[in-house]
Amino acid sequence: MSQWLRDLAFGNLIQVAESIETGRLVPPFTAFSVSRHVPTEQCDQVAQELTRLHESGMQLSHLGYLLRAIAKERSAFQNSDRIIELVWSGPEVPGAESRDTGVLVGELFATAEKSVLVAGFAVAQGKRIFKALSDRMRELPDLQVRMFLNVPRPYRDSTPEAELLKRFADRFRLDEWPGPRAPEVYYDRRALALGDSEHASLHAKCIVVDERKALVTSANFTEAAQMRNIEAGVFIVDSSLAQSLVRQFEALIANGLLQRVPGLN
Numbered sequence: 202m203s204q205w206l207r208d209l210a211f212g213n214l215i216q217v218a219e220s221i222e223t224g225r226l227v228p229p230f231t232a233f234s235v236s237r238h239v240p241t242e243q244c245d246q247v248a249q250e251l252t253r254l255h256e257s258g259m260q261l262s263h264l265g266y267l268l269r270a271i272a273k274e275r276s277a278f279q280n281s282d283r284i285i286e287l288v289w290s291g292p293e294v295p296g297a298e299s300r301d302t303g304v305l306v307g308e309l310f311a312t313a314e315k316s317v318l319v320a321g322f323a324v325a326q327g328k329r330i331f332k333a334l335s336d337r338m339r340e341l342p343d344l345q346v347r348m349f350l351n352v353p354r355p356y357r358d359s360t361p362e363a364e365l366l367k368r369f370a371d372r373f374r375l376d377e378w379p380g381p382r383a384p385e386v387y388y389d390r391r392a393l394a395l396g397d398s399e400h401a402s403l404h405a406k407c408i409v410v411d412e413r414k415a416l417v418t419s420a421n422f423t424e425a426a427q428m429r430n431i432e433a434g435v436f437i438v439d440s441s442l443a444q445s446l447v448r449q450f451e452a453l454i455a456n457g458l459l460q461r462v463p464g465l466n
Contacts, residue, residue: 206250210448211272211441213239217247218268221261228255240448241455284438290420291431300436302420303330303427306408310334313344313410318447319384320349321405323421327377330422335380346384349450349459351403354393362393370464386462387454403459406434407446415443 209217216238220226226234230251232244239247254264289299310317310333317334324330338344352369354360366388374383391401408416418434420427437443453459 206247206268206271209239209243209247209271210444212445213448214268214272217251218265218272221268222265227261228252230255240451284436286436288416288418288434288436289432290427291429302418302432302434305416305436306330306427307333309408309410309414309416311337313337314341315343315411316345316347316409316447317384317411318347318349318407318409318450320407320450321351321403323423324350324373324377325421325423327373327422328379330427331377332379334384335378335382338380338382338384347450348384348386349403349405350386350388350462351392352388352462353402354395354400359395362390365393366462367464370462373462373465383465386465387450387459388462389459409443409446412443412447413440414438415446 206214217226217235220238226238230248232248235248235251236244251264254267255261259267287299288302288305290302310331313334334346338346352366354365358365369388370386373386378384389401389403392403394400406418406421414436415438416434416436418432420430420432420434450459
């Protein structure tokens with residue numbers, strides 16, 4: 202069996218299996234037909250392997266069973282090292298068992314080795330919060346850091362999109378980012394739409410480090426959210442979940458739904 206199928210993340214394996222079993226994904230398998238379920242860089246190879254297995258005599262029901270078996274094996278292996286912890290901001294009380302949000306965020310940034318994804322947070326006091334990440338980027342020049350942030354249009358404001366992006370980039374550089382090398386920052390154009398029917402907010406709040414550790418939380422990158430508000434989140438060490446989160450955002454970029462903020466190079 203091709204390594205391409207073995208290398209698919211748990212979530213991708215399950216999506217392909219379900220689509221085959223329900224008849225939504227049928228031969229001929231092409232890069233386009235599998236692109237809704239598989240990272241872009243793997244589409245060609247996965248389509249070729251599904252075609253090869255089917256043409257060798259494997260029925261579609263057997264293909265679905267095989268993919269689920271691979272996913273089950275992957276999950277059993279990864280779950281042996283899985284960590285799930287409650288993450289909390291707010292008053293400390295006797296008997297509570299949780300990780301502190303601000304402390305954990307700093308630890309995640311300071312220990313990143315290959316990649317960091319930050320999504321959806323409202324940012325204030327960014328220079329303090331991002332210092333550990335900026336320092337890590339100086340230590341590791343090849344560390345990939347991508348942020349997906351909401352760039353909003355003020356209510357009833359008709360300023361051109363390019364000008365709003367410039368203001369955001371200038372403010373981020375001046376007020377929120379502490380180092381010389383800025384991360385890649387992406388935005389959702391719908392947040393800048395003039396029509397209410399198109400308007401949307403990039404509101405997911407998560408951090409993914411090295412495609413292995415993930416924090417999903419309600420706490421923004423503000424002093425109040427990190428220190429005073431009552432905020433809840435979950436920290437998970439699980440490659441399958443972490444990779445699925447990363448692939449979601451990469452798919453939005455690949456389909457043009459999220460775009461790079463200019464002026465932050």
